[in-house]
Amino acid sequence: MIRSVNFQRPQNRFVTHLQTSDLRKHYVMGTSVVRALDGVSMTVEQGEFLGLLGTSGSGKSTLLNLLGGLDHATSGTLRIFDQDLAKMSRAELSMHRRKNVGIIFQSFNLISTMTATDNVALSMMFAGIPRAEREREASRLLESMGLGGRQKHRPKELSGGEQQRVAISRALANKPALLLADEPTGNLDSKTSKEIMDLLKALNERDGKTIILVTHDAALAHKYSHRIITLMDGTVVSDAKAADAQA
Amino acid sequence: MILSDTVHLALRNLRQSKLRTTLTAMGVSIGIASLTGMVSLGVGIQDQVVGRLMKSGVFDSVTVLPPQTFRGSGGLFGRAGGGGAGRRGAPQNQRGGLADASGGSAPSSTLDDNAIKQIAALPEVKEVYPVIRVPVEVRYDLFAEGVVAMSVPMTSKGEGPYQTMSFGSFFDNDTDNACMLSLDMAKQLTEHDPNVAGLEPKDLIGKDITLVYASSSAPAPAPGTIDSTISVGSMQIHRIEAKYRVAGIFEREQGGFAGGGTSGLMLPLARAKDLSATIINVSSQSMLRGSVGAAPSASGAPASSAPPTPPARTYQTLTVKVAHPQASQEVEDKIKGLGYSAFSLSDALTAAKRGFIILDILLSLIGSIALAVSSLGIVNTMVMSILERTREIGIMKAVGGSDADVRGIFLVEASSIGILGGVAGVAIGWFVGRIINFGANRYIVSQGGTAGDLFSIPLWLVLGSIGFAIVVSLIAGSYPARRAARLDPIQALRHD
Numbered sequence: 001m002i003r004s005v006n007f008q009r010p011q012n013r014f015v016t017h018l019q020t021s022d023l024r025k026h027y028v029m030g031t032s033v034v035r036a037l038d039g040v041s042m043t044v045e046q047g048e049f050l051g052l053l054g055t056s057g058s059g060k061s062t063l064l065n066l067l068g069g070l071d072h073a074t075s076g077t078l079r080i081f082d083q084d085l086a087k088m089s090r091a092e093l094s095m096h097r098r099k100n101v102g103i104i105f106q107s108f109n110l111i112s113t114m115t116a117t118d119n120v121a122l123s124m125m126f127a128g129i130p131r132a133e134r135e136r137e138a139s140r141l142l143e144s145m146g147l148g149g150r151q152k153h154r155p156k157e158l159s160g161g162e163q164q165r166v167a168i169s170r171a172l173a174n175k176p177a178l179l180l181a182d183e184p185t186g187n188l189d190s191k192t193s194k195e196i197m198d199l200l201k202a203l204n205e206r207d208g209k210t211i212i213l214v215t216h217d218a219a220l221a222h223k224y225s226h227r228i229i230t231l232m233d234g235t236v237v238s239d240a241k242a243a244d245a246q247a
Numbered sequence: 248m249i250l251s252d253t254v255h256l257a258l259r260n261l262r263q264s265k266l267r268t269t270l271t272a273m274g275v276s277i278g279i280a281s282l283t284g285m286v287s288l289g290v291g292i293q294d295q296v297v298g299r300l301m302k303s304g305v306f307d308s309v310t311v312l313p314p315q316t317f318r319g320s321g322g323l324f325g326r327a328g329g330g331g332a333g334r335r336g337a338p339q340n341q342r343g344g345l346a347d348a349s350g351g352s353a354p355s356s357t358l359d360d361n362a363i364k365q366i367a368a369l370p371e372v373k374e375v376y377p378v379i380r381v382p383v384e385v386r387y388d389l390f391a392e393g394v395v396a397m398s399v400p401m402t403s404k405g406e407g408p409y410q411t412m413s414f415g416s417f418f419d420n421d422t423d424n425a426c427m428l429s430l431d432m433a434k435q436l437t438e439h440d441p442n443v444a445g446l447e448p449k450d451l452i453g454k455d456i457t458l459v460y461a462s463s464s465a466p467a468p469a470p471g472t473i474d475s476t477i478s479v480g481s482m483q484i485h486r487i488e489a490k491y492r493v494a495g496i497f498e499r500e501q502g503g504f505a506g507g508g509t510s511g512l513m514l515p516l517a518r519a520k521d522l523s524a525t526i527i528n529v530s531s532q533s534m535l536r537g538s539v540g541a542a543p544s545a546s547g548a549p550a551s552s553a554p555p556t557p558p559a560r561t562y563q564t565l566t567v568k569v570a571h572p573q574a575s576q577e578v579e580d581k582i583k584g585l586g587y588s589a590f591s592l593s594d595a596l597t598a599a600k601r602g603f604i605i606l607d608i609l610l611s612l613i614g615s616i617a618l619a620v621s622s623l624g625i626v627n628t629m630v631m632s633i634l635e636r637t638r639e640i641g642i643m644k645a646v647g648g649s650d651a652d653v654r655g656i657f658l659v660e661a662s663s664i665g666i667l668g669g670v671a672g673v674a675i676g677w678f679v680g681r682i683i684n685f686g687a688n689r690y691i692v693s694q695g696g697t698a699g700d701l702f703s704i705p706l707w708l709v710l711g712s713i714g715f716a717i718v719v720s721l722i723a724g725s726y727p728a729r730r731a732a733r734l735d736p737i738q739a740l741r742h743d
Binding site for chain 1 (some may be wrong): 254639647651
């Protein structure tokens with residue numbers, strides 16, 4: 001009976017998107033070992049907006065890098081859907097970055113010599129999508145972000161908010177189910193920050209993207225997230241529903 | 248990632264640092280230019296030498312000599328005309344004795360018509376003909392000089408040195424009352440009198456020259472032939488002055504390959520046979536100019552016993568044409584097996600080719616030094632480029648670029664520099680070669696030589712050089728590309 005109940009659940013709710021167990025990441029710095037992550041176990045549901053809160057050095061960025069497939073865990077498991085990132089080769093990790101996640105950085109990380117369109121098309125290029133098709137898709141994404149007239153501009157010619165929207169377009173280009181945002185508003189003023197956060201919220205609510213927001217700003221995290229996991233010294237110290245979370 | 252995207256991205260990167268790309272490609276082009284120039288010099292010299300040898304028609308021929316006179320090809324190469332006439336009689340007997348003493352595999356292997364038949368029956372033999380040398384005096388206007396005329400069969404028409412006649416044409420038939428002159432001989436004839444200017448070798452075509460020789464019998468009456476008879480003891484000697492039409496002028500190699508079978512004055516074979524049957528070899532001047540075969544018939548001393556109609560003609564030299572040059576060694580061995588002395592230049596050709604391979608390797612090694620230096624330039628440029636673009640590489644990896652994608656971009660960048668440098672290098676190498684060739688040929692011509700291409704850039708060298716440039720660039724670029732591919736994305740993203 002319980003099984004049949006499980007089947008009746010809506011597809012985008014309460015389906016485990018991502019699960020870590022006893023995830024550890026240790027760095028060797030000279031003679032001492034830095035335990036950036038020291039046994040993190042957590043679960044993220046599909047369609048969830050999760051806030052990862054913590055001070056600098058708490059391990060939140062390290063966790064994000066592991067989720068994004070930018071780094072290898074020292075031990076533990078990291079399952080995204082049914083794949084274990086901890087067991088992936090370098091080539092498989094690059095496939096994971098290409099297909100499964102879109103990463104949004106504090107410093108935008110756009111290629112300064114490329115136009116907005118080319119930056120967005122970059123990830124599609126690595127996915128082997130033909131030029132005409134990816135340029136069309138990139139234009140469409142930029143227009144949907146309100147950057148219709150900015151397609152041929154280079155990052156230098158764009159404001160911070162515009163650059164971050166180009167970066168978000170790029171993260172969406174290969175249609176990943178998971179967006180990882182690492183302090184996406186850290187370099188933006190409060191008005192632009194709100195615009196960006198509203199955009200992420202829309203992507204979560206309208207498009208059903210699972211979003212993990214890494215921030216040190218507790219108010220921001222509480223305002224936009226469904227649930228907040230707080231990290232300290234590489235371990236989870238709290239995992240609770242966000243204060244302002246709707247429903 | 249699609250290859251065209253990799254190329255596109257790589258070229259974009261190169262365009263972004265035009266100066267650096269240009270300088271690096273120039274480095275490669277200098278390396279390739281020196282390599283191409285050196286190899287093309289080797290190829291050019293080889294073409295000149297082998298081409299001349301091939302043109303002389305010596306590689307499809309085997310020269311057959313009577314057993315006792317063969318003393319290695321050296322005598323035929325270097326000593327033609329150099330040996331004293333006085334030495335000839337005595338050593339010949341000595342040599343005969345030596346041949347007998349050494350066992351004499353074929354004691355009666357004289358080069359007569361039977362020998363021709365015997366050799367002609369061998370496999371791979373196309374034809375056999377005797378080479379007859381007739382000492383005569385050539386007169387034209389005020390010019391008078393002793394020359395050893397040589398016979399040439401009608402089958403040689405259009406072959407060897409007669410492939411392209413400088414002027415005129417080959418003989419009409421085997422008994423044609425005509426001769427062919429070598430270009431150098433023709434020049435001697437036309438330039439002998441400094442007072443007569445403006446006479447060109449080509450003006451000699453159709454003109455008559457006079458051959459003067461001593462004969463033991465009166466010639467068949469012919470127009471313009473003067474026969475003045477004197478008696479020496481019991482013998483009558485006819486001093487013949489016969490007119491020969493100049494049919495053609497050909498260019499012969501100055502190298503002095505006796506096997507090439509050319510002389511300044513060539514006569515149709517049948518005519519030369521008739522002449523040599525009766526001619527009395529009294530001119531020591533002529534003997535001096537003759538090579539091994541110039542000695543009179545094997546029967547003995549000249550002037551005393553040359554019979555009016557010899558019962559069995561013997562020849563000093565036979566030329567055997569083989570079906571193809573590769574068979575010449577085999578035919579040579581078979582002829583030796585019959586008891587004759589024989590040599591061909593196939594060994595010389597093989598040795599020459601081997602020598603040229605070594606020369607080419609040496610030249611390309613010298614040429615490669617500059618290329619080795621410029622390949623370090625590629626490494627340097629690429630490493631610099633990676634340092635500058637570390638963050639960009641990090642971004643590419645973060646959005647899904649694999650190690651292989653990044654490596655591919657850098658390898659294409661390196662090989663593009665290689666293509667650029669290779670094409671420019673071949674062009675520079677060709678251009679510099681042309682300039683040196685021009686200067687060298689001016690000097691050669693001023694020294695009386697024939698102009699030729701000292702630098703030859705065949706298509707394989709063009710493609711090979713560009714290909715080599717690409718390979719060297721790829722090797723030089725492989726370390727930086729690997730380094731870029733292995734960059735840790737997190738580290739790279741932190742880089743600024």
